[in-house]
Amino acid sequence: xxxxxxxxxxxxxxxxxxxxxxxxxxxxxxxxxxxxxxxxxxxxxxxxxxxxxxxxxxxxxxxxxxxxxxxxxxxxxxxxxxxxxxxxxxxxxxxxxxxxxxxxxxxxxxxxxxxxxxxxxxxxxxxxxxxxxxxxxxxxxxxxxxxxxxxxxxxxxxxxxxxxxxxxxxxxxxxxxxxxxxxxxxxxxxxxxxxxxxxxxxxxxxxxxxxxxxxxxxxxxxxxxxxxxxxxxxxxxxxxxxxxxxxxxxxxxxxxxxxxxxxxxxxxxxxxxxxxxxxxxxxxxxxxxxxxxxxxxxxxxxxxxxxxxxxxxxxxxxxxxxxxxxxxxxxxxxxxxxxxxxxxxxxxxxxxxxxxxxxxxxxxxxxxxxxxxxxxxxxxxxxxxxxxxxxxxxxxxxxxxxxxxxxxxxxxxxxxxxxxxxxxxxxxxxxxxxxxxxxxxxxxxxxxxxxxxxxxxxxxxxxxxxxxxxxxxxxxxxxxxxxxxxxxxxxxxxxxxxxxxxxxxxxxxxxxxxxxxxxxxxxxxxxxxxxxxxxxxxxxxxxxxx
Amino acid sequence: xxxxxxxxxxxxxxxxxxxxxxxxxxxxxxxxxxxxxxxxxxxxxxxxxxxxxxxxxxxxxxxxxxxxxxxxxxxxxxxxxxxxxxxxxxxxxxxxxxxxxxxxxxxxxxxxxxxxxxxxxxxxxxxxxxxxxxxxxxxxxxxxxxxxxxxxxxxxxxxxxxxxxxxxxxxxxxxxxxxxxxxxxxxxxxxxxxxxxxxxxxxxxxxxxxxxxxxxxxxxxxxxxxxxxxxxxxxxxxxxxxxxxxxxxxxxxxxxxxxxxxxxxxxxxxxxxxxxxxxxxxxxxxxxxxxxxxxxxxxxxxxxxxxxxxxxxxxx
Numbered sequence: 001x002x003x004x005x006x007x008x009x010x011x012x013x014x015x016x017x018x019x020x021x022x023x024x025x026x027x028x029x030x031x032x033x034x035x036x037x038x039x040x041x042x043x044x045x046x047x048x049x050x051x052x053x054x055x056x057x058x059x060x061x062x063x064x065x066x067x068x069x070x071x072x073x074x075x076x077x078x079x080x081x082x083x084x085x086x087x088x089x090x091x092x093x094x095x096x097x098x099x100x101x102x103x104x105x106x107x108x109x110x111x112x113x114x115x116x117x118x119x120x121x122x123x124x125x126x127x128x129x130x131x132x133x134x135x136x137x138x139x140x141x142x143x144x145x146x147x148x149x150x151x152x153x154x155x156x157x158x159x160x161x162x163x164x165x166x167x168x169x170x171x172x173x174x175x176x177x178x179x180x181x182x183x184x185x186x187x188x189x190x191x192x193x194x195x196x197x198x199x200x201x202x203x204x205x206x207x208x209x210x211x212x213x214x215x216x217x218x219x220x221x222x223x224x225x226x227x228x229x230x231x232x233x234x235x236x237x238x239x240x241x242x243x244x245x246x247x248x249x250x251x252x253x254x255x256x257x258x259x260x261x262x263x264x265x266x267x268x269x270x271x272x273x274x275x276x277x278x279x280x281x282x283x284x285x286x287x288x289x290x291x292x293x294x295x296x297x298x299x300x301x302x303x304x305x306x307x308x309x310x311x312x313x314x315x316x317x318x319x320x321x322x323x324x325x326x327x328x329x330x331x332x333x334x335x336x337x338x339x340x341x342x343x344x345x346x347x348x349x350x351x352x353x354x355x356x357x358x359x360x361x362x363x364x365x366x367x368x369x370x371x372x373x374x375x376x377x378x379x380x381x382x383x384x385x386x387x388x389x390x391x392x393x394x395x396x397x398x399x400x401x402x403x404x405x406x407x408x409x410x411x412x413x414x415x416x417x418x419x420x421x422x423x424x425x426x427x428x429x430x431x432x433x434x435x436x437x438x439x440x441x442x443x444x445x446x447x448x449x450x451x452x453x454x455x456x457x458x459x460x461x462x463x464x465x466x467x468x469x470x471x472x473x474x475x476x477x478x479x480x481x482x483x484x485x486x487x488x489x490x491x492x493x494x495x496x497x498x499x500x501x502x503x504x505x506x507x508x509x510x511x512x513x514x515x516x517x518x519x520x521x522x523x524x525x526x527x528x529x530x531x532x533x534x535x536x537x538x539x540x541x542x543x544x545x546x
Numbered sequence: 547x548x549x550x551x552x553x554x555x556x557x558x559x560x561x562x563x564x565x566x567x568x569x570x571x572x573x574x575x576x577x578x579x580x581x582x583x584x585x586x587x588x589x590x591x592x593x594x595x596x597x598x599x600x601x602x603x604x605x606x607x608x609x610x611x612x613x614x615x616x617x618x619x620x621x622x623x624x625x626x627x628x629x630x631x632x633x634x635x636x637x638x639x640x641x642x643x644x645x646x647x648x649x650x651x652x653x654x655x656x657x658x659x660x661x662x663x664x665x666x667x668x669x670x671x672x673x674x675x676x677x678x679x680x681x682x683x684x685x686x687x688x689x690x691x692x693x694x695x696x697x698x699x700x701x702x703x704x705x706x707x708x709x710x711x712x713x714x715x716x717x718x719x720x721x722x723x724x725x726x727x728x729x730x731x732x733x734x735x736x737x738x739x740x741x742x743x744x745x746x747x748x749x750x751x752x753x754x755x756x757x758x759x760x761x762x763x764x765x766x767x768x769x770x771x772x773x774x775x776x777x778x779x780x781x782x783x784x785x786x787x788x789x790x791x792x793x794x795x796x797x798x799x800x801x802x803x804x805x806x807x808x809x810x811x812x813x814x815x816x817x818x819x820x821x822x823x824x825x826x827x828x829x830x831x832x833x834x835x836x837x838x839x840x841x842x843x844x845x846x847x848x849x850x851x852x853x854x855x856x857x858x859x860x861x862x
Binding site for chain 1: 596597599604606607608609610611612613614616617618619622623624627628631632633634636637638639640641642643644645646647648649650653671674677678679680681682683712713715716717719720722743744798799800801804805806807828829830831833834835836838839840841844852856857858859860
């Protein structure tokens with residue numbers, strides 16, 4: 001007997017998401033992902049000063065703050081034809097690197113961990129055993145008996161107060177929670193520690209970016225923080241980077257490995273088929289060749305056969321979204337209008353469109369990046385992935401899973417973090433040699449078009465701008481969570497999260513913690529996934545996709 | 547005395563020294579313009595045994611405001627939500643999902659009528675009866691109508707819930723409105739606005755502390771912003787003010803003048819028309835703020851700033 005389960009709202013994500021699944025014989029047999037908020041940023045951008053676009057698009061999302069800012073200034077740089085100075089590229093890369101460090105730590109501990117960690121289980125732990133175990137796993141600090149006793153006492157106090165706050169109503173005691181009490185206690189302790197670490201790590205953004213969330217030091221042509229390029233600030237940045245990397249190496253990655261060891265069955269659940277990356281961290285003007293994380297597409301899980309990306313092969317479908325029309329719309333020739341009727345998973349059920357590459361749904365994000373880099377022989381990625389597979393004694397196929405996705409996110413945090421050190425050194429060398437250039441002036445053209453591509457924590461992100469009479473004629477964002485969380489396409493092919501959910505076990509339909517595991521492994525970020533067209537003219541979609 | 551002892555023990559258990567805690571209290575009293583002698587009283591208010599229940603409703607927003615709150619350092623966010631208040635509903639942090647999360651919200655509203663604080667971030671889409679924003683099958687508009695009038699007070703965090711913010715920017719495709727305008731007369735409970743995009747968490751914490759300390763909401767300006775944070779313009783308190791007076795201006799980013807930290811007025815700075823304390827408390831533990839990073843203020847704590855303060859690089 002099939003049963004329908006609706007989880008609405010999916011919490012511990014950015015934005016508003018509804019997931020509906022059909023369960024038969026204890027497993028998901030069908031799934032529908034619905035985005036339930038629509039803001040319409042692209043409409044607002046029309047007619048504004050192109051230099052203002054990045055400030056507006058950054059507000060697509062406050063969790064992955066900065067990423068839309070960067071995509072947007074890149075699109076204007078590209079449109080006006082300005083070549084930014086090397087120091088500006090380095091600062092922008094450092095801020096992007098900091099974004100990955102911060103974002104991935106918050107995702108694992110605060111948005112994802114409670115799917116695997118039973119807070120109440122931690123109450124049963126023996127602090128002494130916990131300390132012994134923690135010391136075996138990693139040399140992280142704050143792992144003494146007294147440290148764990150203090151965390152446990154705090155938790156006990158919370159439970160006894162009867163005011164559970166953010167922990168109220170969790171699926172505690174669910175049989176799908178498999179961690180021993182001691183591992184639960186370590187994880188809870190690190191959940192709390194990470195709450196403080198993320199606030200400190202966010203200071204990396206403030207040093208060269210004024211503040212976080214929503215940085216304020218970019219401009220088309222470069223960056224504005226020239227006065228901050230001094231030894232004090234660089235030392236502060238490097239210290240915070242070191243502190244964060246210590247947390248990544250000695251807390252985050254060991255925790256992911258330790259938790260994964262108890263959930264190896266999730267290496268067979270939650271996989272998808274095709275993967276796409278735009279690449280990130282240009283080391284010179286040569287893009288995509290100089291990028292640390294390469295650009296590429298993988299079909300049918302053929303990691304050994306990474307293909308080049310042809311951006312013109314992207315299409316957006318609306319057959320199952322709340323817009324008029326049925327078919328596959330090339331962004332250059334859309335005739336689409338918002339048309340909310342009702343949520344009907346048999347018909348239309350999301351504000352998101354369904355992007356497809358060469359007609360296929362593509363997973364984007366950490367797993368896609370790690371697979372593409374691995375397939376292209378990127379050495380730090382190969383070392384990290386092979387090391388993890390060996391440590392967990394799982395086969396390479398296990399990467400195509402919920403477990404693989406969560407592990408890939410941790411591995412790339414380390415890979416990106418380590419690359420940042422070279423950029424800091426390069427910045428110092430430039431300054432030492434008297435190169436303090438951070439901005440290149442340019443003329444705003446009457447007419448122009450450009451695009452900016454990034455790979456951001458949640459995946460491939462593209463901004464397209466058209467400048468008309470020195471103002472924004474059209475603006476379009478195609479964002480990671482639309483790729484991952486979008487609905488079915490005109491050919492009724494499921495989106496990646498829908499595909500990933502099929503086969504997920506559900507022990508108790510009233511408490512579907514397993515669904516959260518797979519959905520959260522994509523790190524959904526919905527506000528930016530919903531992008532919109534002008535209801536009257538649909539001009540936002542009149543784009544030439546390059 | 548007993549309470550004070552219990553409070554010290556609680557601090558200790560948290561691994562927070564009393565000195566650290568008082569540092570926060572002093573910072574808050576300074577932010578709020580209170581006498582330093584009030585710091586111990588703030589400490590007391592923050593550690594009362596029954597934690598004030600707080601529900602946080604996120605509507606048409608970007609989650610920048612909830613994220614901003616996570617950056618609080620005095621107190622740290624774990625202290626704030628586990629020891630100072632009871633954050634019962636907050637979609638970004640809460641463990642519960644789906645039906646369970648909606649139950650938690652209902653329970654708090656039913657159990658503490660007129661006694662919980664409601665924090666709202668994000669504007670409320672009102673066009674087409676609110677279909678542009680739904681949670682748990684209900685429109686955001688209906689949720690706000692149901693919850694906000696039952697709160698002790700509503701704190702609008704961020705410019706979207708305060709004044710409409712980005713969703714309401716021209717041409718406002720979803721009919722987005724700030725909380726007060728969306729609910730109109732149905733909202734009889736007090737409203738405090740802590741605008742900014744996102745606001746500095748210290749201003750939110752200061753507002754909550756004011757309530758816990760004095761049992762009332764802080765004094766507000768005519769736009770319902772706490773005077774302790776929004777009483778003066780960014781320009782009045784700017785570190786670069788002397789350059790303005792001395793006629794020393796930046797006219798190009800990355801220039802010698804930019805490196806020397808000259809005034810950004812000619813680059814479009816909206817500091818003279820923006821009420822906020824950015825230059826005093828700065829962001830992320832006092833690390834920086836936009837003007838310090840060489841970028842003009844965009845006026846993000848003012849109503850309709852996306853339309854009225856733009857183009858952002860054009861001088862006032």
